[in-house]
Amino acid sequence: MEHFDAVVAGAGPAGSTAALELARAGLKVLLLEAKRFPRPKLCGGALSARSVKELGLKELHPVYGGLLSFPGREPVKRLRSSPVAYTVPRERLDAFLARKAAEAGAELREGVKLEGFTQSSSRLEVLTSKGKVSCSFLVGAEGFYSKTARLLGYGRRKFYRSVELELELEEPPTERLVFIELGRVSRGYLWLFPWGGGRFVLGVASTGRENLREVLASFLKGLKLKRAGRLRGWFIPYAEGKKDLFLGKGRVLLAGDAGNFVDPLLGEGISYARESGRLCALSVVKSPDEPVRLYGKLVEPTAKEFFWAGLLAKLAYRFQRAAFSLGELYLEAFLDLLEGKKSYEQLFKEGLKDFLKELFRSYLFRW
Incomplete structure (x- = not known):
């Protein structure tokens, strides 16, 4: 049976970052991706300015400010001289990060998904859609529906429902701002993010019970559409502190959406996915006997941020x-x-x- 030091399931921002850092540390790494690149991925694709410094991706669209709206009220706009955020379609970002991991030495296998695993004190056997491999460590980064998280016994309790579509407008607003609207849903918000080149992504997320497709359909009536993609829905997990994070067990760690590493106020998960992937790798390298224990210590600053973001979310959305x-x-x-x-x-x-x-x-x- 083929053996790897580490197997990473899921080549999104979390998994590819974990694979990249593990490979850079000299480990033999297998990175599994269920789909083939480039693959469509539901996400606003917004990255904070603080999270892109070491990314190295050139095809980013800069955003210089925001416009905050409320039905029936005059919107508020703020613009700055330098970018505060960047946007990028996820199919482009994910392919770029997976390629970086492969260039660092990780073996990328596309069209292969994790189907199960067994864990002992010294190793794991991982069942994939293309056969079995063994490894010393496993990182689950397959997103909201993570098979790894489910097999470890974790169940989702906190998440946003969301729907989104890509579109082009006849009379597009400025591409320098992100548009946020409160008041459309009871516990969440609506957004319109520019991707550049006349492309936008429109979405709404809520923990309430509204029909989100009807919410977006109502908003779309006020826009002059040039082209609209298919409306698609998905779930966004989140954590309001360390108690909500799924860290892993034994030789198995979880990163990104699989571990609930998502900001509970804005639903931003890309930067936290990359950070959790990096910390997974660091925990394996620095503490191979007890990686989850070290991981728990390393994520405490992030968990603290999620706690305060959760308090803000409760006030702002209520x-x-x-x-x-x-x-x-x-x-x-x-x-x-x-x-x-x-x-x-x-x-x-x-x-x-x-x-x-x-x-x-x-x-x-x-x-």
């Missing part, structure tokens, strides 16, 4: 009108977050007093 009334203040703060100038903890503590004042004012004038 009281969306009050949140929008502080649009100028919060839009500036979130641009600082995207640029890496502020943390979620800072945003929460600095904005709580103003939010409570606005919440009190808005409810006072209802009576």
Whole structure:
């Protein structure tokens, strides 16, 4: 039976980053991808400015600010002189990251998926759609429907429902801004992200029970479409602290959406996927006897950010009108977050007093 030091299931941002770092450390790595590149992938494709410094991908579309909207209210716009974020279609990003992992020495097998595994104290046997291999470590990075996570006994509890489509507009807005709208759904938001070249991605995500396809259809009535792709739905897991993260067990670790490494406020997961993949690899290399234990320590700063982001999400999505009334203040703060100038903890503590004042004012004038 063919043996590898590590097998990584899933060649998205998390899996490819884990494979890249493991290969760079000198390990013999097998990277499995169920589909073949380039493959379509549902995602807004937004990357914060702080997360792209070491990426090396040139085909990124720069975003310089944001426009925050609420039905029936005048939108709020903020624009900066340098990019605060970048967007890129996931089929392009994922193919690029998988290629980087292969160039570093990982063996990439496309059209091959993990179907099961057995684990002992010293090794694993991994069953794939193309036969069996053995390995010393396994990283599960297959996304929301991760087979690895399910086989370890994990079950999803917290997630957004989302629908999205790619489109081109007859009268496109500026491609320098991301558009965010509150008030369309009870617990979530609607977005329109520019991909460059006249392409946009429109989506909505919510933890509520709205018919999201009807929400998007209603919004589309106000746009002059040149071309629209197929409407597709998917789920976005998230964590509100370390208790919600799926780290793994024994010689098996989980990264990216498979481990719930997604921001609970914005649903941003690409940068956290790459970071969790990197930390998986580091845990295997530095602590081969107890990789999950070290992994748990290394992800604590991320878990802390998710905790504060979760508190912000509870306030912003429960009281969306009050949140929008502080649009100028919060839009500036979130641009600082995207640029890496502020943390979620800072945003929460600095904005709580103003939010409570606005919440009190808005409810006072209802009576």
